[in-house]
Amino acid sequence: MQITDLIRPNIRSLQPYSTARDEYEGELGIFLDANESPYDNGYNRYPDPHQKRLKSLLSPIKRVEMENIFIGNGSDEAIDLLFRIFCQPGRSNAISISPSYGMYEVAADTNDVKMRKVLLNDDFSLPVDRLLEAADSDSRLLFICSPNNPTGNAFPREEIERVVRGFPGIVVVDEAYIDFSDEPGMLPVLSEYPNLVVLQTLSKAWGMAGLRCGLAFASAEIIGYMNRVKYPYNINVATSAIAERLLSEPVAEHIRIIKKERRKLAESLADLPFVESVYPSDANFLLVKVRDANALYDYLIGKKIIVRNRDKVVLCKGCLRMTVGTPEENQRLITTLKEYEEKTSDC
Numbered sequence: 179m180q181i182t183d184l185i186r187p188n189i190r191s192l193q194p195y196s197t198a199r200d201e202y203e204g205e206l207g208i209f210l211d212a213n214e215s216p217y218d219n220g221y222n223r224y225p226d227p228h229q230k231r232l233k234s235l236l237s238p239i240k241r242v243e244m245e246n247i248f249i250g251n252g253s254d255e256a257i258d259l260l261f262r263i264f265c266q267p268g269r270s271n272a273i274s275i276s277p278s279y280g281m282y283e284v285a286a287d288t289n290d291v292k293m294r295k296v297l298l299n300d301d302f303s304l305p306v307d308r309l310l311e312a313a314d315s316d317s318r319l320l321f322i323c324s325p326n327n328p329t330g331n332a333f334p335r336e337e338i339e340r341v342v343r344g345f346p347g348i349v350v351v352d353e354a355y356i357d358f359s360d361e362p363g364m365l366p367v368l369s370e371y372p373n374l375v376v377l378q379t380l381s382k383a384w385g386m387a388g389l390r391c392g393l394a395f396a397s398a399e400i401i402g403y404m405n406r407v408k409y410p411y412n413i414n415v416a417t418s419a420i421a422e423r424l425l426s427e428p429v430a431e432h433i434r435i436i437k438k439e440r441r442k443l444a445e446s447l448a449d450l451p452f453v454e455s456v457y458p459s460d461a462n463f464l465l466v467k468v469r470d471a472n473a474l475y476d477y478l479i480g481k482k483i484i485v486r487n488r489d490k491v492v493l494c495k496g497c498l499r500m501t502v503g504t505p506e507e508n509q510r511l512i513t514t515l516k517e518y519e520e521k522t523s524d525c
């Protein structure tokens with residue numbers, strides 16, 4: 179498969195905006211090239227359009243070369259760019275597992291691309307054959323979220339690889355929650371598949387949701403197109419500087435505690451009589467099926483505990499999605515749920 183053939187013709191021939199900082203990359207000098215203010219307040223200069231320092235820190239952490247890394251304003255920027263690069267509005271289609279992260283469909287809709295949603299199997303496993311059967315010659319993107327939001331499960335790598343091998347377009351594997359999983363994810367095999375894009379983010383395990391740093395990993399060719407289509411200075415100076423600092427602060431201990439708490443929380447939830455199912459999770463949240471999701475959701479809101487009501491989501495009827503918090507927060511959640519049980523069993 180030639181990736182170039184999948185690129186929208188206008189993007190293939192796009193002459194990208196060339197920033198002043200593309201033309202001269204040295205750090206020392208008198209900079210009279212970008213119409214900035216000469217008065218230094220820490221932010222008077224435009225940021226590096228290619229985020230080289232941040233990428234040089236990410237490269238050894240992710241074991242991926244810098245030329246294979248894209249950094250966006252959240253994962254959502256990367257998702258939108260992929261539609262703009264690969265899909266012809268009004269003509270191409272995309273495929274996604276369902277239920278899954280809602281932004282794939284929003285990005286499809288804003289780009290006037292039809293989204294074909296393929297239901298997961300009843301046990302939330304990956305419907306490999308049905309995903310491949312959904313494709314036709316206008317299919318450009320196929321989204322698999324692993325671990326999946328909101329179901330929480332990661333899919334075995336061999337199954338995802340079967341989809342990547344069989345799909346005639348770009349397979350986007352969203353690994354926002356991969357740091358909480360025992361699955362290795364797709365980065366170790368990235369170089370084997372020219373049609374694979376892996377999304378990760380600094381928003382979850384790395385604790386930087388407020389900064390908006392999404393990561394995409396792919397062939398240098400695809401990353402090159404993403405860089406050409408993105409806004410020139412998409413990551414600002416403050417975000418880069420803070421992300422660079424926070425990347426040097428280890429998060430392994432937080433991940434270990436969250437995984438331990440996930441197990442404890444799952445056990446405590448499963449003991450509650452109104453809990454019908456706690457689905458296995460490889461992420462930092464649990465999908466929990468309860469007797470009356472809407473009533474429980476409202477009760478928790480009344481107690482100032484906010485979870486996500488997934489009752490209206492396909493295959494998730496009766497389900498709430500609960501993020502694993504600190505040990506104290508999780509304890510509060512369980513105590514509050516026990517009080518709910520006492521209250522409802524009284525009447």
Ligand code: PMP
Pocket residue numbers: 251252253254279323326327352354355378379380381387390391392393
């Ligand atoms: N992918 C998935 C599967 C998510 O659940 C989320 C956020 N909930 C994102 C991406 C968004 O990540 P970011 O903060 O990098 O935009």
